[in-house]
Amino acid sequence: NLDLRQGTVTLPTMLYLAQIDGTEEADTLRRVVGGDGVADEEYSRLAIRIEESGSIDAAINTARDHVANGLARLAFIEDPSLFGQFQAFANLALERTQ
Known part of the structure; x- marks a missing residue:
């Protein structure tokens, strides 16, 4: 609103x-x-x-798809700690949308 x-x-x-x-x-x-x-x-x-x-749910699903695609593109990162930081940041962004 x-x-x-x-x-x-x-x-x-x-x-x-x-x-x-x-x-x-x-x-x-x-x-x-x-x-x-x-x-x-x-x-x-x-x-x-x-x-x-249903537009809000659709937008959240779109955001989830973007996060999943983004994280998949970061699969080349060998350092699990660094990848985990990216993953945590992405998940935080998703939590804000819900």
Whole structure:
């Protein structure tokens, strides 16, 4: 909800917009992120709709995929301690999204 109020377009918001593109709801969402000032209940309603759409879960799954791909690309690192640090950092980033 805070991201919407600040006009920050997050991955869940983009995924939700893709689902509703061409609808009146999409126009409202564009006004919200554009900072055109909508009522508080509109922010809350959109935040609930984004959550109910499954877009947040989809974004988390996308983040998990990116972390897995990134760690796979670091498989050449022979030092287990160094690799473990990268892995811990990546997992910390994932925990922040949940």
